[in-house]
Structures are given as structure tokens and as C-alpha cells.
Amino acid sequence: MKRRDSREAGANNNGADGQARRPRNLLKVGSEFYILASALGSRRSPRVLASGQSFAVFDLTGDILDYPLEPLGFFWRDTRYLSRCELKIYGSAPCLLNSYLSDDRAQLRVNLTNPDLKLRGGEMVLPRDLIQMERSWVLDGATLVHRLRLRNYAGIPLDIPLEFFLAADFADIFEVRGIDRLRRGRALDPVPGAASLRLGYQGLDGVKRFTEVSFDAEPRALGGERAAFQIELAPDQSRTLELRVAVGSERAAAREGRGASPDFDRTLAMRRTAIERAQGGFAAISCGNELFDALLKRSRADLLSLIAQTDTGTFMMAGIPWFATLFGRDSLVTAMALLPFNPQLAAQTLRALAAMQGTRIDEGRDEQPGKIVHEIRKGEMARTGEIPFARYYGSIDATPLFLWLYGRCIMTTGDLALADELWPNVERALEWIERWGDRDGDGYVEYIREAASGLANQGWKDSGDAISHADGQLADPPVALAEVQGYVYAAYLVIAEVAGRLGRAGAADRLAERAARLRQAFVRDFWLDGEGTVALALDGRKQPCRVMASNAAHCLAAGLLDPERARRQSQRLMEDRMFSGWGLRTLSADERRYNPMSYHNGSVWPHDNAIAAIGLARAGYRADALRILQGLFDAAVHLESASLPELFCGFAREAALGPVPYPVACYPQAWSAASVFMMLQAALGLEIIGCEQRVVMDAPAIPSWLDWLKLENVQVGDGSVSLLVRRGSDGAAVTEVLRKSGAVVVDSRQ
Numbered sequence: 001m002k003r004r005d006s007r008e009a010g011a012n013n014n015g016a017d018g019q020a021r022r023p024r025n026l027l028k029v030g031s032e033f034y035i036l037a038s039a040l041g042s043r044r045s046p047r048v049l050a051s052g053q054s055f056a057v058f059d060l061t062g063d064i065l066d067y068p069l070e071p072l073g074f075f076w077r078d079t080r081y082l083s084r085c086e087l088k089i090y091g092s093a094p095c096l097l098n099s100y101l102s103d104d105r106a107q108l109r110v111n112l113t114n115p116d117l118k119l120r121g122g123e124m125v126l127p128r129d130l131i132q133m134e135r136s137w138v139l140d141g142a143t144l145v146h147r148l149r150l151r152n153y154a155g156i157p158l159d160i161p162l163e164f165f166l167a168a169d170f171a172d173i174f175e176v177r178g179i180d181r182l183r184r185g186r187a188l189d190p191v192p193g194a195a196s197l198r199l200g201y202q203g204l205d206g207v208k209r210f211t212e213v214s215f216d217a218e219p220r221a222l223g224g225e226r227a228a229f230q231i232e233l234a235p236d237q238s239r240t241l242e243l244r245v246a247v248g249s250e251r252a253a254a255r256e257g258r259g260a261s262p263d264f265d266r267t268l269a270m271r272r273t274a275i276e277r278a279q280g281g282f283a284a285i286s287c288g289n290e291l292f293d294a295l296l297k298r299s300r301a302d303l304l305s306l307i308a309q310t311d312t313g314t315f316m317m318a319g320i321p322w323f324a325t326l327f328g329r330d331s332l333v334t335a336m337a338l339l340p341f342n343p344q345l346a347a348q349t350l351r352a353l354a355a356m357q358g359t360r361i362d363e364g365r366d367e368q369p370g371k372i373v374h375e376i377r378k379g380e381m382a383r384t385g386e387i388p389f390a391r392y393y394g395s396i397d398a399t400p401l402f403l404w405l406y407g408r409c410i411m412t413t414g415d416l417a418l419a420d421e422l423w424p425n426v427e428r429a430l431e432w433i434e435r436w437g438d439r440d441g442d443g444y445v446e447y448i449r450e451a452a453s454g455l456a457n458q459g460w461k462d463s464g465d466a467i468s469h470a471d472g473q474l475a476d477p478p479v480a481l482a483e484v485q486g487y488v489y490a491a492y493l494v495i496a497e498v499a500g501r502l503g504r505a506g507a508a509d510r511l512a513e514r515a516a517r518l519r520q521a522f523v524r525d526f527w528l529d530g531e532g533t534v535a536l537a538l539d540g541r542k543q544p545c546r547v548m549a550s551n552a553a554h555c556l557a558a559g560l561l562d563p564e565r566a567r568r569q570s571q572r573l574m575e576d577r578m579f580s581g582w583g584l585r586t587l588s589a590d591e592r593r594y595n596p597m598s599y600h601n602g603s604v605w606p607h608d609n610a611i612a613a614i615g616l617a618r619a620g621y622r623a624d625a626l627r628i629l630q631g632l633f634d635a636a637v638h639l640e641s642a643s644l645p646e647l648f649c650g651f652a653r654e655a656a657l658g659p660v661p662y663p664v665a666c667y668p669q670a671w672s673a674a675s676v677f678m679m680l681q682a683a684l685g686l687e688i689i690g691c692e693q694r695v696v697m698d699a700p701a702i703p704s705w706l707d708w709l710k711l712e713n714v715q716v717g718d719g720s721v722s723l724l725v726r727r728g729s730d731g732a733a734v735t736e737v738l739r740k741s742g743a744v745v746v747d748s749r750q
Contacts, residue, residue, distance in 0.1 A: 045640055046072070047101060047108050048320050049139040050305040050668065051271060053077050053378075055320045056144055060099040062110040062135040063087060066167055071176055071321035074144050074245060078325065078379030080176060081211045081247035082144070084167035084225070087135070089160060090117050090126070094133050105301045105668075106271045110135040130154040131233075138264060140271040144245040147264040152233035160231040164243070167225050168211040170201035172379040174387055177322060181386065192222045199225075205383035208250040216242040278304050283341040284712040285680070289705055295636050298643040299676050302668035303338070307345075313352030316345065319646055319666030326376045328353055328398030329460055330671050332405050333607055337674035339405075339412050340681060340688045343715055346409040347418055353402055354425040358393055358432070363450040366394035366458075370432030372402045374458075388451045396447035396458040399429050399437065400487035407494030410501075414690030414717040419498055426495060430511075433488060439478070443521050444538065445488055446478035459484060460608075461551070461586065465593065466600040467537050470546045472592035475539040482526055482534045483551040486558030489518050493559075501691060522560055532568040534561070548572060548588035550608050556615025566619040573612060574624050581653025582635045583609040583628060589650075596650035596660075603662060606632055606644040610675035613682035622701050625682040630703060632675070635659045644672040680709075684725065684733070685749075690717035697748040700725055700733040712738075719744040 047058045056074040058064055064072050066084040074082035087094065094112035101108055112133040117126040132151040137144065152158050175181060188200030188208075196214040203209060213227075221228040231239055242264050282300060287293050306317045308326070317323070318330035331353070335346040358371035365388060366374075374395035382390035406426055410419045437445035447458040455462050459481045467475045492515035499508035526535045528544065534552040535544035553573055556566055572578065577589040580596075583604040587594050596602045609632055613625040631653075636644050638658030646669040649660035666672075680686070685698030695716055702709055702725060712722040719742020728734045735748040 047099060048668065049101075049105070049108055049137060049144075050317075050320050050324070051139045051141055051274075052308040053310065053317070053324065054139055054142055054144075055324050056082075056137065056139050057321055058108060058137065060110070061087075061094065061096050061112060062099070062108060062137060062146075063093075068169065068171065069176065069178060071173075073176075074139075074247070075173065075321065075324065076142050076247050078173045078377050078382065079209060080171045080173070081168055081209070082166070082213075082245055083169040083171065084165055085146070085245075086165040087133075087148070088163045088165070089114055089131070089133065091161070091163070092117065095128060103297065103301065104272065104275055105305045106138060106275060107268055108135075108137040126154070126158075131158070131160065136264065138268045138271055140267050140274070142247050143267060144247075145264045145267045146243045146245075148241045149238060150231055150233060150241075151238040152235055155235050157235065158233050160233060162229040162231055162241075164227045165225060166197060166199070166213055166227065168199040168201070170203070170209055170211075170380075172381040173322065173324075174379070174381050179381075179387075181381070185380065190224060194218055195222075197222060197225075197227065203380045203383075205380050207380070207383070210248060210250065212246045214244050214246070275304050278307050281342045281344045282338075283714045285341065285677075285710070286712075287709045288707040291637055292633060292706060295633065295643060295676060298641075299673040302643055302673035303334075303670060305668060306670050306673075312355055314345075314348040315352045316349065316670045319669035319672075322664075322666055323669075325378075326352065326373070328372045328374050329395055329401060332398065332401040333611075334670040334674045336401075336405050336408060337607070337610060337671065337678035337681075339408055340686055340714065341677055341711075343409060343413045343688075343690075346405055347413070347415070350402070350406055350409060350418075350422060353398075354422055356391070357425055357428060362393075364388060364452075365390075365392050366449065366451045366454050367391075368393070368432060368436040370399070370428035370430075371436065372398040372429065374398055374455075388454050392451075392454065394447075394449065394451060394454040394458050396437070396445060396481065397460060397484050397487055399432055400445065400484060400491050403429050403433075403491035403495055404487055407491060407498050410498045410691075411494060412688045412690050413715070414693070416501060416691075419502055423502070430495075437488075442542070443518060444480040444525075445484050446480040446538075448477040448479075448540075459551075461600040463598075463600045465598075468545060468547060468593050469539070469543075470592060475537055475545050476541070478540050480538040481551060482536060483554035483558075485518060485522050485526070486555040486560045489515050489522070489560050490558040492518070519560060522555075523562070523565070527561075527565060531572075533572045534569060547591055548578065549591075550578070550584050550586045550605075550612060553584065553608070553612035553615045556619050557611045558615075559618060561619075563619070570616055570619050570621045570624060573616070574621075574627070576652075579627070579631075580604060580650050582631045582648070582659045584612050585650040597662070599647070599662075602650040603647045604635075604650050604659070605647045605672075606675040607671035607678075610678035610682070613679045617682040617685060622683070622685070622699060625679070626701060626703055629679045629683060632679070636676075641667055643668070644675060645669060646672055684709075688714065688716055690715075693717045693719055693743050693745060695721055695723070695744065695746045697723075697725075697735050697746070699749060700735060702727050702733050710738075716742070716744045718742055721746060 049056045054076045057072050064085040073080040092115050095115050097111040099110045113129050114131040116128045130153050134149040136147045185203040191198040195218045199211045201209045219227040220230050285296050308317050315326050315331045316334045318327040331349050335349040339346050353372050356373045358367045371393045375389045375392045377389040381387045457466050492511045496508040496511035533548050534555050536547040536549045537545045585602050587601045594602045609628050613628045617625040646666040647662050651660050684700040687696040709725045714721050721740040721744045722738040724736040726734050737746050
């Protein structure tokens with residue numbers, strides 16, 4: 001496929017009447033699950049609150065504006081329950097002073113003031129900056145609470161008209177992403193009360209959903225989708241007004257707290273208690289660089305906002321707004337990245353995914369026995385079958401990642417009881433790899449879509465155009481991805497260790513033998529000696545995709561390459577055509593399908609880079625791992641979020657310019673927030689071996705801008721340790737044990 005001529009790409013598509021018309025040459029982009037980018041949305045700096053399976057997205061002023069194809073709103077379980085909450089004073093929008101999220105991500109605080117207000121004749125009624133308006137939002141589960149505090153600085157009494165404009169479109173998250181539906185359910189008539197407004201929707205799935213907005217004071221007028229107040233304020237007087245948004249369905253109304261009275265302080269206290277409880281599972285990490293310390297704290301706050309506790313278990317949601325649910329791959333990679341610092345999360349994730357392991361052959365869901373789930377959705381479109389993701393298994397890597405995390409978790413914690421508990425799930429997953437993952441018996445795990453409307457590409461690069469040959473032609477299925485073979489190899493080796501500790505010597509020997517066979521075959525079929533890299537994939541004809549991509553770095557992290565090939569691969573990864581200065585691109589700038597603004601063909605993904613850092617350090621190139629850490633740290637400092645989003649564009653770094661954001665990237669995103677902790681593991685050569693009560697620091701290194709790094713309360717089996725890593729005068733890192741409990745041994749190797 002040839003690149004489009006720039007004149008064609010930028011041509012004016014307006015007709016003679018000025019109306020937009022369809023371009024003559026249409027490009028097939030992605031799949032039916034492609035996320036549409038809003039031109040207005042790309043200009044916003046949204047503010048996000050998240051709590052378990054709920055999230056709320058506001059503009060800078062704390063408003064939720066009614067733009068259907070932007071992810072503004074209050075969402076719960078894949079449905080938007082509040083699509084508009086817009087505040088006006090004297091009939092006008094207030095002026096923004098500042099807007100920020102609290103450090104713990106528990107609340108949004110916004111300061112506003114009144115604009116200049118004039119009569120039609122031009123006479124000034126009220127100059128600007130005389131009324132302070134402080135807005136605060138807090139989200140706890142299925143409840144969103146807003147507090148508005150007004151203060152009069154005018155020096156005269158004021159009678160202030162306020163209006164809240166409210167709406168609930170009950171849009172499925174996939175509608176917001178841009179999918180057109182042939183039909184929708186039925187909006188119910190608003191039901192006003194004395195100080196409440198109930199909005200409802202009868203879904204095509206038979207579920208009646210509701211949004212109930214209640215105020216702590218009776219409005220002057222309430223009806224339709226508008227609540228009006230008249231606030232009298234003496235000079236220097238303050239007054240507070242609260243509203244509470246409770247959402248749910250009729251069948252769960254009592255449980256979700258329908259009609260509860262507003263109470264901002266109580267809700268904020270509950271949310272902060274939940275955050276503190278979740279925070280208790282993390283080791284404390286601090287350092288001597290103020291900006292990097294802030295990145296560590298903000299990344300942890302992002303992660304804490306994404307922890308979901310459900311009937312099926314505790315896990316990390318993937319990201320806001322598009323992936324606010326359980327994703328097998330994302331949750332597993334996140335847990336792996338955090339394993340030395342929060343091993344409890346790994347155990348919880350394994351249990352949650354084991355409970356949903358495939359049990360039958362269901363082509364409509366890409367399910368087979370033993371397979372680990374890809375994605376769970378609870379919205380109307382999933383329940384009606386309009387999308388296949390209610391419980392969808394179309395992921396080729398979730399199952400080997402489950403096995404790899406299982407082995408790593410057991411070795412890190414030394415929890416042989418957990419190993420025994422999950423061993424039946426491990427056996428079923430291993431059987432899936434041999435029987436269903438490798439259907440043609442060639443020793444490689446491959447994917448082919450079974451579900452008619454499922455994902456065509458089923459690795460982490462799941463865009464429709466992500467897997468191609470050097471000439472740009474897409475790879476025909478079944479496709480064997482390079483990194484997936486790495487995950488399988490690493491899983492075999494570490495589970496063999498666990499099996500040995502469980503007294504399952506036969507299983508340990510079989511797994512070690514499989515690993516050896518896989519490594520030998522992989523070098524034969526995937527290694528491209530002329531290019532000095534691993535092939536991106538093998539297509540359905542067993543032909544290698546001779547493409548330089550970041551997938552190869554995952555093979556380094558898995559230990560799949562011998563030292564000489566690992567050296568050559570490491571060099572290729574760090575070439576300028578791969579390394580943008582901010583991080584590794586997903587695809588080399590030399591490749592036919594390279595596009596720095598694409599989702600998977602040239603962009604920079606933090607989690608992908610963190611895995612690469614692990615691989616480079618494992619291959620002995622710790623300085624290159626530190627270069628990746630440096631680039632992503634600099635990117636986080638430049639980006640407005642001050643932590644790492646799902647991805648950003650892959651343009652080369654230029655002096656005095658920051659990284660280029662990707663318009664529909666998720667933020668916060670679990671594995672991006674976790675990536676900084678994985679990169680620390682790479683820098684420190686850190687490994688926890690709980691089975692032996694041992695901490696390994698293999699040739700630890702810290703960047704030149706970091707004088708010291710402190711790790712406190714790191715769990716090591718049934719003990720713990722706190723460590724201080726200092727940068728010595730010769731540049732080498734020196735490790736000091738601050739305190740420990742239990743028989744913990746620290747093995748620091750220079």
C-alpha cells in the first residue's frame with residue numbers, strides 16, 4: 001500500500017454549499033472497534049476521577065459538557081449515567097481561575113469567578129472577580145458528589161441566579177467511542193421531586209437504568225433537565241450548595257444508595273479510606289530528585305484509582321476512559337511490573353482471572369478450555385450481543401502471561417499454598433497452549449479469529465494494521481507473534497521451578513524440556529541474521545514478517561535469545577530509527593508502515609519501553625535501560641499530566657520541545673503508571689526470591705540525576721526489608737540495608 005499524497009490527505013472535503021462531504025478515496029481504518037477522535041476533545045485538558053468500575057471526566061471548569069462523541073461524563077459499568085452537568089451564573093459560564101486534582105486523586109478542585117456582566121445597553125451590572133466559586137467533586141463507587149461554595153466580595157448584598165443543566169444519555173461506552181447503533185432503548189420522562197431529579201432509560205437488554213440527582217437545598221425551579229437556584233449573599237458571606245448523583249439499575253437500586261442525601265465530606269472520607277487501605281499493600285519508594293519523586297507518587301495514585309473490587313475478585317482496570325474494566329493482558333502486565341513492590345496485587349489478579357478461565361468451546365467469544373479471558377464488559381451493547389466483549393477471550397498472550405505471572409509470583413512470595421491452590425488452573429492453561437494455542441503442532445502459539453466480530457489481531461498490538469510484512473502487506477492468519485513465544489518460554493522455565501518446589505518433578509522436567517525445544521526452534525525460524533533482529537511474527541504460511549518492531553524487546557525480557565543475538569538485538573533497538581529520544585517506538589522509522597501518529601506503528605508506549613528496559617538490563621546493557629528510563633521520565637515531566645499516559649506519538653525528540661500527545665490515549669492507564677516501577681527493577685537488577693528469603697540486587701545502577709533511592713517495607717517471603725541505594729563517587733550504586741524483619745538476606749552484586 002502506497003503512502004497517501006499529502007495533497008490528497010489535506011484536501012478540502014467541503015462541497016459548494018459548505019457542507020462536509022465524504023472524501024472520494026476512503027481508507028479502511030482499524031476495525032469496527034476503532035476509537036473516533038473528536039477535534040474538540042483533542043483541544044481539551046480533561047480532569048479525571050476514578051473509583052473502581054466508575055469514572056468521571058470533566059473539563060477544566062468542573063463541567064460535564066454535552067458532546068456525545070467525547071468521553072465527558074460520569075460512567076459506571078460501561079454506561080454514561082451523566083452526560084451533562086453544566087453550571088451557569090447570571091445565565092453565563094463562569095471564568096476559570098485554576099483547576100487541579102488532589103495528590104491522592106480523590107477529589108477535583110476548581111476555582112471560578114463571575115465574568116463581566118452587562119445589560120443590553122452596555123451598562124455594567126456586575127464586574128468580574130467579585131464572586132468566588134469553588135467547585136469540588138468526589139467519586140466513590142456508583143456515587144458522585146459535587147460541592148459548590150460561593151463567596152461575595154462585591155461589598156454589597158447580591159441575589160445570585162445559578163443554574164445547573166443536567167442530562168443523562170445512558171450511552172454505552174462503545175457508542176461514545178464512535179460505533180453507530182441501528183437502534184437504542186427508550187429514554188424515560190424525567191421525574192422531578194422537591195429537591196431531586198430522576199432520569200431513566202429502558203435498555204434493549206431489558207435493564208432499566210436510572211440517574212438520580214439530589215440537592216441539599218430546594219431549587220427555585222426544577223424540571224426537564226434544569227435546576228435553578230437564587231442565592232442571597234451579604235457582603236463577605238459564604239454559602240455552600242451540594243448535589244449528589246446516585247446511579248444504578250432498578251434491580252440494584254437499594255444496593256446503590258438511590259435517593260441518599262448529599263454529603264460531600266462523608267463521601268470524600270470514604271474514598272480516602274479506601275485509597276489508604278489499598279495503599280497499604282505497596283512498598284514505599286522515595287528518592288532524592290523532586291521531579292522523579294513526584295512521578296513515583298503520582299503513578300502510584302493513578303494505580304490506586306484503578307483498583308477494582310468486584311464479586312469476581314480484585315484486579316487493576318486497564319485505563320480511563322476506554323478500558324475501565326478487567327483486561328487479562330493489561331492486568332497481568334501491570335501486576336508483573338509491580339510484583340516486588342505489591343505482591344498481593346499479583347495474587348489477587350491471578351485469582352480473579354482463574355475464576356473466569358475458559359471452560360468450553362465458544363467461537364462467538366473466541367473461548368476454549370483453559371484460556372484466560374481478554375476483556376469483560378457490562379454495558380447494554382455487550383448484554384445484547386451488539387459487541388462480543390461481555391466475556392471475550394480473543395487474546396493470544398493473556399494465557400502465557402497468566403502462567404508467567406503465576407511462576408514469578410510464587411517465586412517472589414514463596415507462597416506455596418497459593419501455588420497449590422492455582423495449580424489446576426495452571427495445568428488447564430498449559431493444556432490450552434499445547435492443544436488450542438498450537439493447533440498445527442509446530443511448537444508455536446498462534447491466533448486466528450473465531451468470533452465473526454472479534455479482534456483480528458490478538459496480541460497487545462491489536463490494531464487491524466499492526467502486523468505486517470516489510471512491504472506493508474498485512475500478515476495472513478494464523479499468526480505467531482514473536483513476543484508470545486517469549487512469554488511461553490519464560491512461563492515454562494519459571495513454572496518448572498515452582499513444580500520442583502511442589503514436588504512435581506515430572507512436570508518440572510517436561511516444562512524444562514519444552515522450553516529448550518522452543519528456544520532452539522525460535523532461533524531457527526524467527527531470527528533474521530541479515531537484519532540482526534527477531535522477526536515480528538510468522539504468518540499463516542510460516543513466512544517471517546521481516547520488520548523491526550519493539551516486540552523483539554519482549555523476547556529479550558523473556559531470556560529467549562543467546563548472548564550474541566541478544567547483543568545484536570539490543571543494538572538494533574537503541575538505533576535512532578527505533579529510539580525517538582523519548583522512548584522506543586513500536587515500529588522502526590525505516591519500516592513501510594511507520595507513522596509516528598499511529599496507534600501501534602510508530603508511537604511510544606511506556607509499558608512496552610519498561611519491558612524493553614528489563615530485556616536490555618537482562619542482556620547486560622543496563623546503560624541502555626537507563627536511557628529508556630531517562631527518556632520516559634523527561635516525557636512525563638513535559639506532559640501536562642506529569643505522569644505517563646497510555647501512549648504518545650513517536651516523533652523524534654527536538655530541543656526545547658516536549659513529546660507529542662496521542663489524541664485518544666487513555667489516562668490514567670494502569671500499565672503505563674506501573675511502567676516506572678518496572679524500569680526501576682531494570683535499573684536496580686532487583687529480584688525478590690521469597691522462597692529463599694533473599695533479595696538480589698544485580699549490578700544496581702541509578703541515573704546521574706538521582707543521588708539516592710529508598711525502598712521501604714519490601715516484602716520478602718514472611719519478612720521484609722528497607723533499602724537505601726546511593727550513587728557512589730565512582731558512579732556505581734551502593735546498597736545499604738536500613739532495617740529488616742525475618743531472616744532476609746540481601747545479595748548485592750557489583
